[in-house]
Amino acid sequence: MFVAMNRFKVVRGQEEAFEEVWRNRDSRLAQVPGFKTFHLLKGASNDEHTLYASHTIWGTRAAFEDWTKSEHFRAAHKDAGQNKPLYLGPPEFEGFEAVLEG
């Protein structure tokens, strides 16, 4: 199991707008080999931002990496730059391999 997370520092007050962008995106992940689940997660807030993380579970790291090289991936990210004012700095990617279960 591989967990791919992208962390976003969303400007306070822009939380609803940020969620709306994700709600309206044209996701085709369900069709992608090795894809398991996707959630948008909302974390803690401070004075400046609210932490969000996209959280996708894949069967293997290789399945995730294949997706990042695919046409699906390009289509899913073609508008990503347009929403930049909603969050501070670039999203921070973190990939995790499951080493123990249960």
Added chain:
Amino acid sequence: MFVAMNRFKVVRGQEEAFEEVWRNRDSRLAQVPGFKTFHLLKGASNDEHTLYASHTIWGTRAAFEDWTKSEHFRAAHKDAGQNKPLYLGPPEFEGFEAVLEG
């Protein structure tokens, strides 16, 4: 859905020992109301440390919070301080609420 993560900066060279501690722990999570899944995740390394995260999925934030106040929780964490030299600084907790699925 609620995701509870604890991030650990494991000293380079101590990765196997850190995983061993988790492998040998006496987990009773499966008995806890609202518990869904647990994984120990291994992330990226730099010169100093390798990032690990415990990753637990709960039905709700309330189920997680009830567990932190329980006897199960105290039993699971009673030896936690003993392994401190394996990682740098205290673990960093992050809790996330799922706001969107799929």
